[in-house]
Amino acid sequence: MRTRRSLSDRTLAHLLVAPALVLIGVFAVYPFGVAVLNSFNYVDINTGALTPVGMDNYVALVTDPQIRAAFGRSVYWTVANMVLQVGIGVLIAMLLNLNLRGQRIARVLVLVPYMVPAIVAALVFRFMFNDVTGVVNYALRSLGLIDEPLNWLSDPQLMMPTLVLVNVWKYTPFFVIIVLAKLQTIPRDLYEAVAIDGGGWRHRFTAVTLPSIIPVVIAGMMLRTIWTAYDFDVPFLLSNGGGPSGSAITVPLAIRSLAFEQQQVGVASALAVCTAILLTGALYFYLRGYKRSERSEG
Amino acid sequence: MGLVRVLQYACLAVVVLGSIIPLYWIVLNAFRVDSEIAAYPPTFLPRSFTMEHFTSLFEVYGFQQYLINSMLVSTTATAAALVLGVMAAYGMSRFRYRAVRAVGELSLLAYLLPPILVLVPITQILIGNGLGDNRVALAVLYAATLLPFALWILRSYFNGLGIETEEAAMIDGCTRFGAFIRVVLPQALPGIVSTAIFTFNAAWSEYLFASTLMTSNEKLPANPAIFLLMGHMGTESWGLLMAAAITIILPVLVLFFMAQRWLVSGLTEGAVKG
Numbered sequence: 001m002r003t004r005r006s007l008s009d010r011t012l013a014h015l016l017v018a019p020a021l022v023l024i025g026v027f028a029v030y031p032f033g034v035a036v037l038n039s040f041n042y043v044d045i046n047t048g049a050l051t052p053v054g055m056d057n058y059v060a061l062v063t064d065p066q067i068r069a070a071f072g073r074s075v076y077w078t079v080a081n082m083v084l085q086v087g088i089g090v091l092i093a094m095l096l097n098l099n100l101r102g103q104r105i106a107r108v109l110v111l112v113p114y115m116v117p118a119i120v121a122a123l124v125f126r127f128m129f130n131d132v133t134g135v136v137n138y139a140l141r142s143l144g145l146i147d148e149p150l151n152w153l154s155d156p157q158l159m160m161p162t163l164v165l166v167n168v169w170k171y172t173p174f175f176v177i178i179v180l181a182k183l184q185t186i187p188r189d190l191y192e193a194v195a196i197d198g199g200g201w202r203h204r205f206t207a208v209t210l211p212s213i214i215p216v217v218i219a220g221m222m223l224r225t226i227w228t229a230y231d232f233d234v235p236f237l238l239s240n241g242g243g244p245s246g247s248a249i250t251v252p253l254a255i256r257s258l259a260f261e262q263q264q265v266g267v268a269s270a271l272a273v274c275t276a277i278l279l280t281g282a283l284y285f286y287l288r289g290y291k292r293s294e295r296s297e298g
Numbered sequence: 299m300g301l302v303r304v305l306q307y308a309c310l311a312v313v314v315l316g317s318i319i320p321l322y323w324i325v326l327n328a329f330r331v332d333s334e335i336a337a338y339p340p341t342f343l344p345r346s347f348t349m350e351h352f353t354s355l356f357e358v359y360g361f362q363q364y365l366i367n368s369m370l371v372s373t374t375a376t377a378a379a380l381v382l383g384v385m386a387a388y389g390m391s392r393f394r395y396r397a398v399r400a401v402g403e404l405s406l407l408a409y410l411l412p413p414i415l416v417l418v419p420i421t422q423i424l425i426g427n428g429l430g431d432n433r434v435a436l437a438v439l440y441a442a443t444l445l446p447f448a449l450w451i452l453r454s455y456f457n458g459l460g461i462e463t464e465e466a467a468m469i470d471g472c473t474r475f476g477a478f479i480r481v482v483l484p485q486a487l488p489g490i491v492s493t494a495i496f497t498f499n500a501a502w503s504e505y506l507f508a509s510t511l512m513t514s515n516e517k518l519p520a521n522p523a524i525f526l527l528m529g530h531m532g533t534e535s536w537g538l539l540m541a542a543a544i545t546i547i548l549p550v551l552v553l554f555f556m557a558q559r560w561l562v563s564g565l566t567e568g569a570v571k572g
């Protein structure tokens with residue numbers, strides 16, 4: 001018994017989503033198509049003219065040792081970040097769920113790094129991790145944890161670990177938030193049931209906590225894996241554009257450098273497309289794991 | 299208090315300190331004189347107070363211009379993403395036509411499409427159309443990249459609101475638009491506010507597109523403009539840079555503390571349900 005309708009529901013529904021469709025079409029679908037097209041061509045950076053080269057750009061990905069090294073760094077970067085962020089994130093979430101005094105304010109403060117813009121994080125950590133005058137080396141030496149100052153940002157061997165450390169600082173709060181929200185929904189009597197059966201804290205963790213947080217952890221990892229693998233800002237800004245002897249050049253840095261410095265738009269596009277395919281594969285495994293964990297939870 | 303409790307509090311202290319020490323370091327050094335910043339061994343409590351880094355930031359380097367650029371681009375992008383996002387999310391949550399659902403699925407794919415993947419084509423397209431060094435084009439680009447996120451968070455909010463009150467209002471003589479304004483919008487306000495804050499924060503923090511597309515200094519947003527403050531040959535004035543860091547971080551943190559309760563639920567919805 002609806003009254004006063006000037007538009008049919010059908011027209012209205014389509015009008016409502018049309019502007020979003022246009023914007024996403026122009027700035028996501030079309031550019032993605034262009035990237036795929038570019039990856040099979042030599043692109044003249046000045047005229048934009050395309051010369052078909054078949055699979056040459058993809059072959060270059062496999063044969064170029066620098067691109068292979070970038071791939072290796074990206075795998076290290078993504079895996080190390082995910083393992084540490086999930087591990088530390090779950091621990092902090094459990095700590096914040098213990099009903100300690102002051103946990104309300106603590107819950108707010110631990111989220112702060114997540115809101116700090118990458119450029120600010122990069123700046124302050126460059127300052128604090130300075131080899132000679134940095135406060136981190138000073139503090140570690142005063143505490144007797146190291147004998148010699150560590151070259152956090154100038155030793156090619158240490159470059160990637162330093163980047164991971166800063167990124168873990170910035171993004172672990174994401175997992176803290178989603179895991180903590182889930183922990184708060186676990187009914188207390190579930191834990192009591194395990195306690196009555198004589199289970200200790202370890203049993204409580206594996207029997208109650210773990211099964212209920214695994215689905216959110218997997219869902220969060222699904223998003224964060226993609227965004228971490230493709231993260232440009234933290235590696236680029238913290239390493240000051242790639243680090244000593246290119247030791248911080250992950251795939252996103254390589255894409256930008258190939259396209260804008262080496263004028264190899266075709267190879268850059270092939271690298272982007274190839275990485276997208278690999279990540280879609282990873283996404284598939286996450287989805288399977290997610291479905292399985294949801295089933296076993298329910 | 300048992301030993302376990304003491305350990306738990308110790309861990310809590312370490313976690314909280316670890317989270318905020320970098321911020322403390324920014325604030326400490328933005329407000330103390332250069333000689334104290336450069337002192338070695340470093341000191342952890344301020345002995346001097348100065349505004350000279352901020353004076354130099356605004357009067358010598360004119361940093362306010364870049365902050366204004368950032369503010370204009372971020373607010374425009376946020377407003378556009380929200381208006382279009384609310385429209386589409388409402389449409390998607392109330393109507394189940396196939397084409398509408400397809401837009402939803404497409405936007406989910408677009409949400410997962412990382413900026414670096416389309417950086418080169420978008421640069422080609424914008425520069426090719428003479429829109430390379432253009433703040434409006436940058437804002438539209440941000441709106442487009444943030445729209446899928448806004449859309450999915452808002453959709454889950456609209457889905458959570460019962461359709462009954464809305465239908466009751468329409469039976470009482472409201473138009474659909476009237477019911478939307480008077481019934482749906484007020485209920486969805488927390489979701490809209492938290493989406494707005496996340497969207498603004500993402501636009502305000504963006505670096506990759508801004509640094510690639512904006513070529514003339516006076517149009518730069520604040521993030522890439524930081525590099526204009528760095529001396530050559532590594533002679534950074536850390537006081538100046540930390541002062542700039544404060545101006546960049548302040549809007550974000552103010553919004554965060556004002557709305558942190560809503561933000562947590564918004565982020566959880568987005569991550570878990572989205």
